[in-house]
Amino acid sequence: MATKTRLQTSLARAVAREAPSVGQWLEFPGYQLARTVASLGEDWVLIDCEHGAISDTDMHLQVAAVASANCSPIVRIPASEPWMMKRALDAGAHGIMVPMCETAAQARSIVAGCKYPPTGIRGAGAMFAHSAFNQSPREYLTSANENIVVIVQIESRTAVENCEEIAGVEGVDMLFVGPNDLASSMGHVAFEHPRIPEVQEAIARVLRAAKDKGKYAGHFALGAEEAARRWRQGFDFVNCGADIVAVGAWMGGEMERLKGLIEETKMPTNRAAVWVSHRTLAVQERPITPPGPNDVLVQIISTGICGSDAHNWNNPNVSKQLILGHESAGVIVEVGAAVKDRQVGQRVAVEPGFACSTCEFCRRGNQNTCADLKYCGLDPTDGTLQQYFTCKAHMAVPIPESVSWEEAGAIQPLAIAVQLARRAALSASKTVAIFGCGPLGLLVIAIAKAYGVRNILVFDIEQSRLDFALSYGADIGILSPKNTENIEPLKFATEFTSSVKQEHNLSHGVDISIEASGAESSAQMALTILKPGGTCIQAGLGKQLTSVPLFLLTANELTLKGTVRFTPGCYAEAIDLVQSKRVDLKPLITETFPLTRVQEAFQAQFERRGIKIVIMNQE
Ligand SMILES: [Zn+2]
Ligand SMILES: [Zn+2]
Incomplete structure (x- = not known):
């Protein structure tokens, strides 16, 4: 019983110009891979034993896997050898693709290798093929010559020269263009074939030759656009990618996308003056702490430094790379959802102490001696010598416009x-x-x-x-x-x-x-x-x-x-x-330094040069 394979049905549909016969390409071995790919809706899956990492055993597994998904397995064999054709066909291939067919004589020998006598020379001992066709062994034996699609690859200058003759060989069902090898044999870089007119003309000639002789024409395509383009050009049979292309493109693309997303969601960073070792500060990028509901984010403009900062700087045993600084003022740039009494744009001085507010000392108003006091710039609490600082809203005390930033650093x-x-x-x-x-x-x-x-x-x-x-x-x-x-x-x-x-x-x-x-x-x-x-x-x-x-x-x-x-x-x-101008801080401020020169500023403070040194955090 000569039931048509899915491949044959799809080719008939393509000739009727309803839709191309579409497939996928496997370069990796594996039953599960073949089964997975075969279920994606294509008419056929090509198992590439020429260039893929697919052994004879793998080929057998994949042919069975594809056939069991009601899809047509096609095997591309490594070379035009009858024994290779036999192994692939005996495994149950619905179609066979033979690389590098250059002459009508070669085409005839390919046909012979693929057909049972009297047409060809294929041995009759196929053990497994019938099940890939849902046939009995006998049905298979009597219908294989009609059912198996023989595809020859036209991929050299000589092959193009002979393509009309090759197409005329009885038993050759399809001329398939391998554009990479074709371009290569014509003296071009293989992957550049789409841009080379000579190659494109050769491809058109192969298509014409196939059609003139009533044969199918196939073309290799790495994706939907190319497949559609070749279908519109008149080809019947196109693949739509390959497993390795999918892995590279999709996984690689996701990796790139993830990088982009991480970049987008990366916490904004800000420059900070960090104690890195005894008497050494480094300016480092540190993440900005996003303000919580009761917090404000302050863009710090100025920070005074004092003897206790110099003391910390001079400490050989700070427990971590600590951001120093505790005498700061700046502008609120973000307020937490629950903050009612602070606004974006407000000038504030930052109170540097975080008192617990629950210990007995806090409860009686002595937050300065809180039993659990954390203090900016005091190990291990990071300080305010950075561009942005997040604190409780009540710690940001509004200061009037009349107070300069330098003075604010001495509040x-x-x-x-x-x-x-x-x-x-x-x-x-x-x-x-x-x-x-x-x-x-x-x-x-x-x-x-x-x-x-x-x-x-x-x-x-x-x-x-x-x-x-x-x-x-x-x-x-x-x-x-x-x-x-x-x-x-x-x-x-x-x-x-x-x-x-x-x-x-x-x-x-x-x-x-x-x-x-x-x-x-x-x-x-x-x-x-x-x-x-x-x-x-x-x-x-x-x-x-x-x-x-x-x-x-x-x-x-x-x-x-x-x-x-x-x-x-x-x-x-x-x-x-x-x-109220009852205290004038200006005369005390003897020097300002940009944050980028904070190390010099601390050296000066340590040597007690001048009276009050102020760091400009944004500079
Ligand atoms: Zn101080
Ligand atoms: Zn307390």
Whole structure:
């Protein structure tokens, strides 16, 4: 019974110009691959034993796999050898494609190899072929000569010259153009065949020859466009890609696409000043933390640096590559969904402390001594020396337009000085002695002045600092003596402060003393200069163990207090002091550096060059 194969049916449909006979091409071995590809809707699947990685066994498996999917298996054999034709046909191929057919004689021998006698010489022992045709062995044997489609490849200049004759050979069903080899044999680069007129003319000639002789014409195509183009040109039989092309194109394409998508979704990065090793900062790109519902994202414009930054910079044992910085101001560029009281575009100073707000200290208003305090730039909490910083909205404190960015970078230390002033209860009626004319001492002078403090005495070991302090509002500047003769320290301090009291008519001493240098001798003088009932604020951080005359605390009912960071309201007050021009921060800012030169800035800070150094984060 000569039932037509799917391949034959599709070719008849193609000749009727309804639709091309379409297939796919396998270069990889594997039953599952063949079965999968055969179910994609094509009429046939070609198993390429010429160029593919497909052994004889693989070919048998794939022929069976394709046939079982109700699709026609075609085998391209490696060369025009009758035994190869026999193996492929015996496996059950519905069609056989033979490469490099150049003459009518070769075509005749191909036909002979594919046909049972009397037409040809094929041996009759096919064991498996009939099942690929859904036939009995006998049916197969008697119908194979009609059912098997013999395809010869025209892929050389000689073959084109002889294509009319080849097409005329009885039993040759199809001329198939292999454009790559054809172009190559004509002296061109194989893959360039679509652009070479000579090759295209040859292809047209092969098509004409096939049609003139009532044969099918086939053409190789790597994709739908080329397949459609060849169909429109008049070819009956086209493939529409190949497994290896699919893997390369699809997987490669997805990889590229993924790269693109990752690029798109990549977190925007920003430049940050990062501690990388002892006294070494590097400018690195760091991801921007997207703001949560209660957060704001601040584009940081300026960041002051101070002694504690230099201390961190000088630390050989930071636990990670830490972003430093904690004295920053900038512009809000994004607000979280739940934030109601901050707007994009608002100028803000950033409070650098993250207090837990639940510990006993936080609950009584002392967030500065929170048991679980995280502080910007303090290991392990990343700081604000970066272009963008995300924080809780309430930590972004609005600052007015009148405050310059440079000044804004010094709001945080001013807030610390406000806290100090609160601890000291500075007020107009008091006399104050300040030891140490560094940035903190100077800021305390400014606040004392703003509060109308009557008499501000300042002490330092450097005349230049005293001169600056005097120009900045101090009333009396006194050079602290050095104890070069090794006088007993308490005696030394007492004698010096007594002479100061006498010389400046302080009678029993000052109301408030502020130790802002960290020197032990200053700590002693800060107590001996107090009048009975006076208060000393220890703000400088010196040695961990410092000897001070405690008996004076008892005898004179002195108060000794520490001060650290700032409590709620200090920031707002600092901003108010600047805005109302009661404190002028500008004279303190002696140098600005772009973020890109942050290492130099820290070197300068470490060497205590100038008073206040401000980094411009966007530069
Ligand atoms: Zn600081
Ligand atoms: Zn707390």
